[in-house]
Amino acid sequence: MHPTEEPAVPTRVIGLISGTSVDGIDAALVEISGTELDLKIELLTGATYPYPAGLREKILAIGAGVAISMPELAEIDDAIAQVFAQAAQNIQIGHQPATIIGSHGQTVYHRPPADRGIGKKTTPDSPLPSTDAINRVSAHFPLGYSLQLGRGELIAHLTGITTVSNFRVADIAIGGHGAPLVPRVDAYLLSHPQEGRCIQNIGGIGNVAYIPPRYGNWLSKIRAWDTGPGNSLLDLAVEHLSAGTKTYDEDGNWAASGTPCHPLVEQWLNQNYFHLPPPKSTGRELFGVTYIHQCLKDAQAYQLNAADILATLTELTAASIVHSYRTFLPEMPQRVLLCGGGSRNLYLKQRLQLLLASIPVSTTDEVGLSADFKEAIAFAVLAYWRHLGIPGNLPTATGAPQEVLLGEIHQGQDSVLSREWESKGRIPNF
Ligand SMILES: Nc1ncnc2c1ncn2[C@@H]1O[C@H](COP(=O)(O)OP(=O)(O)OP(=O)(O)O)[C@@H](O)[C@H]1O
Numbered sequence: 001m002h003p004t005e006e007p008a009v010p011t012r013v014i015g016l017i018s019g020t021s022v023d024g025i026d027a028a029l030v031e032i033s034g035t036e037l038d039l040k041i042e043l044l045t046g047a048t049y050p051y052p053a054g055l056r057e058k059i060l061a062i063g064a065g066v067a068i069s070m071p072e073l074a075e076i077d078d079a080i081a082q083v084f085a086q087a088a089q090n091i092q093i094g095h096q097p098a099t100i101i102g103s104h105g106q107t108v109y110h111r112p113p114a115d116r117g118i119g120k121k122t123t124p125d126s127p128l129p130s131t132d133a134i135n136r137v138s139a140h141f142p143l144g145y146s147l148q149l150g151r152g153e154l155i156a157h158l159t160g161i162t163t164v165s166n167f168r169v170a171d172i173a174i175g176g177h178g179a180p181l182v183p184r185v186d187a188y189l190l191s192h193p194q195e196g197r198c199i200q201n202i203g204g205i206g207n208v209a210y211i212p213p214r215y216g217n218w219l220s221k222i223r224a225w226d227t228g229p230g231n232s233l234l235d236l237a238v239e240h241l242s243a244g245t246k247t248y249d250e251d252g253n254w255a256a257s258g259t260p261c262h263p264l265v266e267q268w269l270n271q272n273y274f275h276l277p278p279p280k281s282t283g284r285e286l287f288g289v290t291y292i293h294q295c296l297k298d299a300q301a302y303q304l305n306a307a308d309i310l311a312t313l314t315e316l317t318a319a320s321i322v323h324s325y326r327t328f329l330p331e332m333p334q335r336v337l338l339c340g341g342g343s344r345n346l347y348l349k350q351r352l353q354l355l356l357a358s359i360p361v362s363t364t365d366e367v368g369l370s371a372d373f374k375e376a377i378a379f380a381v382l383a384y385w386r387h388l389g390i391p392g393n394l395p396t397a398t399g400a401p402q403e404v405l406l407g408e409i410h411q412g413q414d415s416v417l418s419r420e421w422e423s424k425g426r427i428p429n430f
């Protein structure tokens with residue numbers, strides 16, 4: 001290549017995601033080099049941009065199953081694209097511009113493939129919503145379905161930057177879950193030559209990637225799945241118990257002042273999702289509003305106060321994670337690295353450490369990868385891989401029969417919309 005030529009491969013990439021907590025858009029501006037085993041990333045900057053008032057509530061309502069009209073859906077789709085585009089522009093301020101965006105968008109609906117919902121029945125002790133309920137909906141549709149809003153073509157036009165979006169659909173179309181997708185990135189950024197590691201994300205939903213020591217056929221031994229609730233049930237309970245004055249239990253302090261009710265945790269762990277073998281994925285359709293209502297009802301039978309309820313829900317998150325390692329992993333890891341907002345919940349971290357006994361629990365920050373922005377970084381890498389023609393899914397994680405290229409590419413070009421950004425410093429309103 002002539003030294004003055006632009007490199008063929010984009011290296012400065014923006015990753016964007018809003019997860020199942022719907023707490024805002026995580027944006028990461030990263031420099032990427034290498035491809036897989038030599039993959040390297042440098043986080044130039046990361047930020048979380050809250051959703052404008054009203055939009056979060058509309059997204060949560062869709063997730064809770066509230067019916068909306070097609071015009072409303074279209075309006076929300078473009079409103080999300082607009083805030084994602086604004087996040088992309090803001091994150092570049094003071095930096096060289098990025099050449100590509102990887103935008104996950106906002107999940108508003110996720111249905112795993114039908115045959116993955118069959119498992120142990122929920123016991124009569126607790127009529128918690130079960131995967132059977134989700135399955136009935138999908139009984140005649142063997143493929144999964146996952147909808148992320150914030151259309152990529154609009155982000156490309158608003159920013160003028162080529163945008164890769166809709167990452168989950170290709171894996172789903174060949175029979176996979178389309179989730180979790182981050183484990184392939186975890187494998188290349190967080191594997192260790194001698195140490196078997198569990199990378200545990202605790203977002204709204206929890207998911208794990210078990211990465212064996214990096215030798216032999218280590219890649220084929222990776223396992224990953226959604227462990228169940230991360231913070232989704234806790235956040236809903238906090239909102240209810242604080243009469244809407246709080247949205248989460250900061251550092252886990254409220255839960256730490258209570259006592260977990262172990263018989264109730266045992267009862268809740270009978271729920272069939274926890275007994276399904278991986279690959280498996282889930283969302284707020286299961287661990288959402290209906291679920292927490294039943295949990296709160298169950299708690300009444302034990303006369304739990306607010307702090308005890310939160311301690312018991314925190315224990316459910318911790319116990320479901322550890323139960324799934326003990327049940328589904330070929331061997332326990334030598335270290336657990338947490339990421340996602342739940343890694344800041346000190347009480348939850350403490351309970352996980354207690355349940356994992358001698359296995360050390362720390363965060364991905366401690367091995368040099370931002371626990372707050374790892375998911376956004378991962379979607380930057382997935383966009384980069386898409387550009388290079390490298391598959392992004394890991395069949396052992398999603399259950400897909402083969403590797404596939406993930407994401408649709410929308411060319412960025414100089415447009416009326418992107419010029420408005422340049423002249424006014426903000427994304428136009430519609
Ligand atoms: N200091 C803190 N103490 C306790 N909990 C926290 C703290 N900071 C964040 N959280 C929790 O983390 C959640 C947000 O986590 P995160 O942003 O990783 O979720 P997400 O990316 O939306 O979800 P997912 O990974 O399922 O897509 C908050 O809703 C809150 O419950």
Ligand SMILES: CC(=O)N[C@H]1[C@@H]2OC[C@@H](O2)[C@@H](O)[C@@H]1O[C@H](C)C(=O)O
Nearest residue numbers: 020107110179180181182205207375
């Ligand atoms: C459908 C969907 O958005 N799933 C999310 C969700 O949040 C955590 C867990 O459930 C995970 O499977 C996934 O996200 C991450 C980014 C993933 O695909 O790896």
